[in-house]
Amino acid sequence: MLKGKGVSRGIGFGNIIVLKTEERNIEKKIMPAEKMEEELKKFNDALKSAIDETETQLQNISGKEAEIMEAYLMIMKDPSLVVETENAIKNLNYNAEYAVEVGFNSVIQVFENMDDEYMASRARDILDIKNKILGKLLNEETANISNLEPNTIIVTKELTTSETAKLNFKNVSGIITEIGGTNSHTSIMARTHSIPAITRVENATKIFRNGDSVAIDGMLGEIYLNPTEEEKQKLLVLKEQIQKETNELEQYRNMESKTKDGFKVELVANIGVPADVELALKNTAEGIGLLRSEFLYMDSETMPTEESQFDAYKKVAESLNGKNVIIRTLDIGGDKELKYLKLEKEANPFLGYRAIRLCLDNLKIFKTQLRAILRASNFGKLSIMFPMISSIEELRDAKNILEECKRELESENIPYDKNIKVGIMIEIPSAALISYKLAKECDFFSIGTNDLIQYTVAVERGNEKISKLYSKFHPAVIKLIKEAIDGAHSQNKFCGMCGEAAGDELYIPLLIGLGLDEFSMNSNNILKARKVVNNLCKKDCEQLSERILDMASAEEVENELKKFVNN
């Protein structure tokens, strides 16, 4: 069995098709002079067919993506791109393939040697064009992915945007890639289309061969090459179980999220990139409880401009069609780095210079984002949420900057939603303990359990050695959650939760008992959570939470919750 990172849930059986990215071996030949015209024609035909292909692809996309593709196309059409290649054919009598190799490499080198990181990375675009042309010259068969056999499992280094656009999803029963994380293009697309997918399988394109029979588990990230009858049977049972669960949850699609005794809550989605909106809506999310804005910064070679952020937020606001979208301002620093923002290494990154602390110290970055969110708020219902608030001063400072941005927009006559709500993450114990005061000066809370647990029990999330101590069932964590909810309610403000605990069926009854108003989770958990909520009684949950608040250990709490759920 091989293991990778499971990024899209589900079981897939099928036969492999490997999308090639093999290294080519370009032979250098000196052609007789009379062949020169022929080689020149070969090259120009290959170039033209690459250009035609790109033009066709361009018709299927729009917006910024199309503008980038258009720039790419212009590079392909630029006469200076091919000067060196044509010279190599005409003057050195090279064969077309080798002329492309040397001609394009000289252009690539110009870009690679630039001291500007963005420009240097444009070398990749030229390399891409070179590979396209060589593919044409060498008559390489590119797998026809628009016409796949049923039950195909795709293996590739990484799916590109243009490949995805051509893909016929009906016949794809799984995707395996060598690189990419949870938020890579492939992963998002796979989740949206409910195709099991596994990333980070080293050397996948070398290990697998076309036609190999495999079975994959997209949740655990497990791949069985030539599965035994026993393995097949095991996965088949799992597949049926998942299918049965999915069918059963269908009935909750158009239901309200409320308990049997009428307590209504909101079930909303956490998303990492705008493309995940589709999945959230498909799973009937009642809004977006957490839009992590980091994608704009991580995917970019430079600090994202106000315009590019505005475009992204506006798109999300519009596609939610009036439902609330909570945008968390930049939560970066410490463990999450940006190439273009040089930060000092810290001994304790989780206790260091990050999130709101970094933003309040880099007003240009902060204001650019706030202005973009404010401008986009004119196109839907957006809320702003500040991460890592530990004191009232930080909230006040952040709000002052926001007011400054509002005044600027007013003087520039740019419209924004004047009633835009401002909230904070409760993820540091100090914030939970002064929640009554914080609630007076903001509109809502969202409890980030992942960090709240880490800061409460002093256990770093990623440290395996002490992972046993990291528990959402720790009575102290539950007390802090209660403080946050009670603090918000004392000022008639709403309190949500966007940590993993909010989507945990075991934990939901406790949260209902404590009075949580909004549950923000991965889109795939929403229907299941609605089922849980709709089968609960608020009264029972309140009694449960009272019993739990009196407990001393995480183990007791967990057992009590299990007992409650199994009854």
Add this chain to the structure above:
Amino acid sequence: MKTEIIKLQNETGLHARPASKLAKLAATFKSNVKLNVNGKSVDAKSILAIMSAGIKTNTQIEIQCDGEDEEEALKEIVKAFNDNFDE
């Protein structure tokens, strides 16, 4: 021949998107259009030439138009720079 000196405002320099817009615009004129920058002269009708000049924000650029529609060409191109290529 007409020239005018401007300063590049685009925060991220003259990268692919603005460069493509500039090259496209320059190509609509009959005049030769050159950017004189950092001691080099760059053909503004070639996206590759513009990009490989690696022009960063706040750089001074002399725009030079030479030909029958040089006046209009200069006016339009200066305007595009001042509008930051709608970035």
